[in-house]
Amino acid sequence: MSKLLSSLTIRNTIFKNRLVVSPMCQYASTDGFANNWHLVHLGSRAVGGASLIIQEASSISPEGRITYADMGIWKDEHIAKLKEIVDFIHQQDALAGIQLAHAGRKASCEVPWKGGRQIPLNEPNSWQTVSASATPFREGDQEPLAMDKEAISKVIHDFAAATRRAAQVGYDVVEIHAAHGYLLHQFYSPLSNERADEYGGSFENRVRLLLEVTEAVKKEWGSEKPLFVRISASDWTEGGWTIDDSVKLTRMLQERGVDLLDASSGGNVPKAKIPNKPGYQVPFAASIKKQTGILTGAVGLITTAQQANEILLEQEADLILMARESLRNPYFPLYGATALGDDVKFPVRYERAAPIIV
Template sequence: MSALFSPITIRSIQLKNRIVVSPMCQYSSENGFTNDWHLVHLGSRAVGGAGLIITEAAAISPEGRISPHDLGIWKDEHIAGLKRITQFINQQGAVAGIQLAHAGRKASHHRPWDGGKAIAPTEEKGWETVAPSPIPFTETEPIPLELTTEGIHNVLADFQDATRRSVEAGFQVAEIHAAHGYLLHQFLSPLSNQRTDNYGGSFDNRIRLLLEVIERVQTVWPEEYPLFVRISATDWTEGGWTADDSVALATVLKTKGVDVIDCSTGGNVAKAKIPVGPGYQVEFAERVKQEAGILTAAVGLITTVEQAEEILESGQADFILMAREFLRDPYFPLHAAHTLGDEIAWPAQYERAKPR
């Protein structure tokens, strides 16, 4: 059996392989609700053989959405639609995961295909954004409100409530989104966090909110279910969050009961120079894995079977997260198994198309 198709058990949950559908915003919700698009989008990747399917960023509050069309989990009415999806994913032998998120200062934007620009609070469908400090993501965007102590308490309560709903909806993996320049990443990075209270300044203060979120999530998240955290391992900008910081953070998170660090990069500096190329973020997953001694997931322009297998075989990471390649090929795992010579089960309905 190849490394890519080796099963792994985390806590009580077994994943049939190391292929994970990475969260991919679809910007196709109304008032946070799922619809047929989400069922088919996520369900087809489960049919395609992925071991774990993680939803796009699910907003823990209306003001935590990137756009007015984001998926949401801020009210109980969202549970039924999500449960329909988790049940279908489970029927395919896959595990359903949810990414819990708050966009912070990067909230209140149009969808990419509608231009992607910030929507001012005074505009239709716009709202006031919040951040650790009143620093906009770009100079042309509205200045966010600095989160008060009460606002921070509300964020913590929202993460806890969203986690409870996630359990009721049938998710068995939760990922806390602390990457890509969204709220928790904004607190981590000194470029976006210039607070002088207990949530700003020192490394310990800047990671405080993330640790408090994890603590609140764990009050309702079953102990037998895995907990992931997605980080941006570097800001790619001098004076920002660094790979050294990521190793230090991962070392702390391991002691707090986090099972997997999902290693992405960037997103907090609009003009950061990022050396994008095949597997350009894998080195960070490798370093965090080796130095913090925790399971890691590699993500970022991983597009071929051979590339994915090499990352796992060489011990650089424990999971392969794919996004764009899954948009091109929902059945990547089925094709990958054939390429690697692994014998895996196909859906009975597709069995007649299985390569012999």
């Protein structure tokens, strides 16, 4: 069996292989509610053979959404449909995860196919954004409110409440979204945090909110199931967050019970120079894993089974998180296994279409 198709155990949870469907926003919700689009979208990828299906960035509050069409988990009424989806994923012998998120200053936007720009205040589907400081993401965006202590406490409370709901739904994994220029990244990056209080200035102050959120989530989630955190390991911009900062932060997250560091990058400044090439973010996962010993997830233009397997064999990561390739091919794990010569079990209703390995 290939390394890609080998199992991995984290806490009490067995991942049947190392392929994970990465969170991918669908912008298909009204008032945060999941619907049948999400059932089919996520369910088909569970049928496709991935070990873990992580639901898209799900907002912990209405104001934390990227767009008015984002999925949410800020009220109990969201639970019923989410549970239906998770139950279906479990029926396919797959694990279900949820990424908890707050967009901060990158909120109140139009959906991507309508341009994706921030919607001006007082126009339909807009709202006041918040951030570490009153600095907009890009020129022309609305100025976010610099969060006071009450607003910070609310965010921590909202993450905890969302985690309680996630436990009620029955997810197997919770991931805290602290990457891509969203709220928690806005606090820890010196490019977006201009505060002078205990949440700004020094490294220790800038990471404080993420650590407090992690502690609150961990308290609600407990120690039986895995807890992931996604960070942007580099801002790709001079004077910004670096891989050395990421290693230091990872050690702090380990102390707070985080099981896996999902190493992405970028997203906090609009003109960062990012070298988009196959596996361009894998070195971040490899460096963090080597220096801290934590389990890591590799992401970023990983498109073939051979490429994914090699990353694992080189011990650069422990899980492979696929996004766009999973959109192109929901059944990538089944076909990837075949490409590597593994004898993989197709769903019984699809067995007659399984490739024959000779």
